[in-house]
Amino acid sequence: MIVTRFAPSPTGPLHLGHAFSALMSQRIARSGGGTFLLRIEDIDQSRARAEWETQIFDDLHWLGLQWPEPVMRQSERLQIYRDALQSLWDMGLLYPCQCSRRDIAEALSAPQECAEPKVSGPTVGPDGPVYPGTCRPLRPPTGTIPTDLPLRLNMARAVAQQDACFDECGHGPEGQTGTIRIPPDHMIHAIGDVVLARRDMGTSYHLSVVCDDAAQQVSDVVRGQDLFEATAIHVLLQRLLGHPTPRYHHHRLIRDAAGKRLAKRDDARAIATYRAEGARPDDLRAMVGL
Numbered sequence: 001m002i003v004t005r006f007a008p009s010p011t012g013p014l015h016l017g018h019a020f021s022a023l024m025s026q027r028i029a030r031s032g033g034g035t036f037l038l039r040i041e042d043i044d045q046s047r048a049r050a051e052w053e054t055q056i057f058d059d060l061h062w063l064g065l066q067w068p069e070p071v072m073r074q075s076e077r078l079q080i081y082r083d084a085l086q087s088l089w090d091m092g093l094l095y096p097c098q099c100s101r102r103d104i105a106e107a108l109s110a111p112q113e114c115a116e117p118k119v120s121g122p123t124v125g126p127d128g129p130v131y132p133g134t135c136r137p138l139r140p141p142t143g144t145i146p147t148d149l150p151l152r153l154n155m156a157r158a159v160a161q162q163d164a165c166f167d168e169c170g171h172g173p174e175g176q177t178g179t180i181r182i183p184p185d186h187m188i189h190a191i192g193d194v195v196l197a198r199r200d201m202g203t204s205y206h207l208s209v210v211c212d213d214a215a216q217q218v219s220d221v222v223r224g225q226d227l228f229e230a231t232a233i234h235v236l237l238q239r240l241l242g243h244p245t246p247r248y249h250h251h252r253l254i255r256d257a258a259g260k261r262l263a264k265r266d267d268a269r270a271i272a273t274y275r276a277e278g279a280r281p282d283d284l285r286a287m288v289g290l
Helices: 016-031 050-062 078-090 101-109 155-161 184-191 205-215 225-241 271-276 281-287
Strands: 003-006 035-040 094-096 151-153 164-168 178-182 195-197 220-224 247-251
Touching: 003 016, 003 220, 016 035, 016 220, 016 247, 016 271, 016 281, 035 050, 050 271, 078 094, 078 151, 078 195, 078 205, 078 225, 155 184, 155 225, 164 225, 178 184, 178 225, 184 225, 195 205, 205 225, 220 225, 225 247, 271 281
Parallel strands: 003 035, 164 247, 220 247
Antiparallel strands: 094 151, 151 195, 164 178
């Protein structure tokens, strides 16, 4: 059975891009007689607000979307994420990192002995500049897993155990579709040692979304092409943790008149703004081409 999900964060208003993704997710679920789920991704408690969660429910109901209750909330699943981190730690795949963003930026910009001068900036991956490995140990750390420092995935060790391969039923940003295989070198050098547990959250988006999709038995992940690169991380984590890999449907992004991807701060294209101006659900469907 097809199971899809829409998983917004309650950190601002939903916009046209969110409407398109949610409607696409529901359409794919219905096409196979399946189930559309809503999940609230609220691990960032410093930014999550109850009023934004209420607005999410109101906007989606107005669009005509329905889902089973109760919804899953990430803030209620922190122990699940800790258990997953413990598994990866026991496998020797995590290490604590004390670097600040400034430390990383300085390390990436520093000249290297016997190296040719750089003609471009650092490689940027799904989480920003690829981590230079400053805190990466020569051997996996032992003992109790730290809870007071960020934890990074040792990507080289991880890809030596599992590969990253998934079925793309939509299209990536460069038209990628069908069976997608991510070479280990790309994982190491273009994505790098991503953070799987942040100091203030005890987890990360990458880890949480993998655990949650597995728990909800999501068969088809529907999301924007801006997350295509992150999918490689998620597929790798699924395999390391023994979870099934869903099918992925990456879709086009909804952009403004200048071609810029919409953001939550773009209140002019918020669903609530269109509602207040008298728009109907069919009007928004037409705006996003559905």
